[in-house]
Amino acid sequence: MKIGFIGSGSAAQTLGQSFAKAGHDVKLGARNPEKLIAWLSQLQQDEKVSIGTVREAADYGDIVFNATPGTASLTALSDVGSQALQGKVLVDIALPLDFSNGELTLAVANTDSLGEQIQRAFPDTKVVKTLNTVSSAVMVNPRSVANGQHDLFISGNDADAKRIVTTLLKESFGWESIIDLGDIRSARGTEMLLALSSRIHMGRGHMNFNFKVVG
Amino acid sequence: MKIGFIGSGSAAQTLGQSFAKAGHDVKLGARNPEKLIAWLSQLQQDEKVSIGTVREAADYGDIVFNATPGTASLTALSDVGSQALQGKVLVDIALPLDFSNGELTLAVANTDSLGEQIQRAFPDTKVVKTLNTVSSAVMVNPRSVANGQHDLFISGNDADAKRIVTTLLKESFGWESIIDLGDIRSARGTEMLLALSSRIHMGRGHMNFNFKVVG
Numbered sequence: 001m002k003i004g005f006i007g008s009g010s011a012a013q014t015l016g017q018s019f020a021k022a023g024h025d026v027k028l029g030a031r032n033p034e035k036l037i038a039w040l041s042q043l044q045q046d047e048k049v050s051i052g053t054v055r056e057a058a059d060y061g062d063i064v065f066n067a068t069p070g071t072a073s074l075t076a077l078s079d080v081g082s083q084a085l086q087g088k089v090l091v092d093i094a095l096p097l098d099f100s101n102g103e104l105t106l107a108v109a110n111t112d113s114l115g116e117q118i119q120r121a122f123p124d125t126k127v128v129k130t131l132n133t134v135s136s137a138v139m140v141n142p143r144s145v146a147n148g149q150h151d152l153f154i155s156g157n158d159a160d161a162k163r164i165v166t167t168l169l170k171e172s173f174g175w176e177s178i179i180d181l182g183d184i185r186s187a188r189g190t191e192m193l194l195a196l197s198s199r200i201h202m203g204r205g206h207m208n209f210n211f212k213v214v215g
Numbered sequence: 216m217k218i219g220f221i222g223s224g225s226a227a228q229t230l231g232q233s234f235a236k237a238g239h240d241v242k243l244g245a246r247n248p249e250k251l252i253a254w255l256s257q258l259q260q261d262e263k264v265s266i267g268t269v270r271e272a273a274d275y276g277d278i279v280f281n282a283t284p285g286t287a288s289l290t291a292l293s294d295v296g297s298q299a300l301q302g303k304v305l306v307d308i309a310l311p312l313d314f315s316n317g318e319l320t321l322a323v324a325n326t327d328s329l330g331e332q333i334q335r336a337f338p339d340t341k342v343v344k345t346l347n348t349v350s351s352a353v354m355v356n357p358r359s360v361a362n363g364q365h366d367l368f369i370s371g372n373d374a375d376a377k378r379i380v381t382t383l384l385k386e387s388f389g390w391e392s393i394i395d396l397g398d399i400r401s402a403r404g405t406e407m408l409l410a411l412s413s414r415i416h417m418g419r420g421h422m423n424f425n426f427k428v429v430g
């Protein structure tokens with residue numbers, strides 16, 4: 001499968017490299033792609049990973065990931081344009097982190113979510129929210145935590161799109177349990193989980209954990 | 216231990232009855248205590264459970280529980296008054312549910328929480344937020360879910376108060392793991408978990424589940 005990334009930070013790099021290892025073809029899209037040349041040159045699977053503009057990455061992907069910082073996502077996606085994203089599955093892994101008050105909060109929460117904002121801005125795109133509850137290391141290696149016995153969550157209005165992404169994550173990274181929470185409004189739940197997981201992160205001193213729903 | 220309840224709804228009744236079974240003395244406080252007489256008369260441990268006004272319940276308790284609806288908590292607690300709560304441990308189990316927009320949201324979230332609001336309104340009271348992430352059936356019977364292998368969370372500014380409540384819940388109900396999230400601001404995390412757990416509730420059709428942190 002061809003996978004394009006809007007954004008080229010550490011999450012995009014980790015996911016892109018891991019998708020390539022799993023056999024997929026990957027293009028990371030950046031505002032300044034040349035800054036990724038050093039990273040690209042040290043990849044072992046460099047024939048399966050390429051770089052380009054955000055628009056080129058969106059055009060390239062059968063599936064497109066939004067891996068930009070959450071507070072910059074709507075601007076970055078509007079630079080891509082609705083044409084390039086039309087009809088496509090857009091996997092939104094971003095969190096709208098807001099540090100402006102000197103503490104970690106969300107720029108949008110409770111009555112709305114970033115996933116919903118993106119879906120409203122791109123009504124002809126199939127927005128799927130997932131992966132946003134774990135660190136990028138856990139995203140691509142769920143078995144590193146409790147032998148994979150924990151849950152990922154997925155939200156979106158399009159059932160087929162959720163099925164495609166669920167299969168992709170299970171086959172590429174070994175996720176065993178991905179819980180369908182319902183429509184894109186349920187992205188509020190996983191985005192708001194940040195307030196709990198950031199405290200658990202502080203308490204443990206690492207992000208190599210996840211939640212498991214039991215019962 | 217003497218345990219007083221501000222509020223007399225189903226959570227207060229379930230907790231009160233279960234604390235009495237565990238050997239504690241309980242007083243449920245209501246605006247109209249006479250409406251509880253029918254409930255009280257069918258209890259097997261009625262000698263350990265009494266009813267009264269909210270002020271009487273607060274005066275009575277070595278530990279006081281806020282079991283009012285979250286959006287009514289500040290008013291109910293102000294009816295009790297800061298005098299009766301001064302120096303006491305106040306266990307806040309409430310969620311500020313807001314259905315006014317036709318969907319389930321929180322009346323306060325993200326940059327504040329009900330737990331913090333109560334702590335600010337009663338600075339001489341030791342507010343401890345806990346139990347607010349599970350149904351009342353799970354609160355008092357954690358072993359009914361995955362044999363008790365899941366986590367409760369606790370938040371508060373006073374370490375001694377959190378220790379007292381942790382011991383009370385472990386000894387009374389059999390909780391095995393209660394994770395200290397830090398100061399009362401961390402109540403945001405457990406209150407905001409509602410957005411996720413309500414979707415899991417919808418998906419499963421029951422509330423007999425909980426979260427376990429793994430890794």
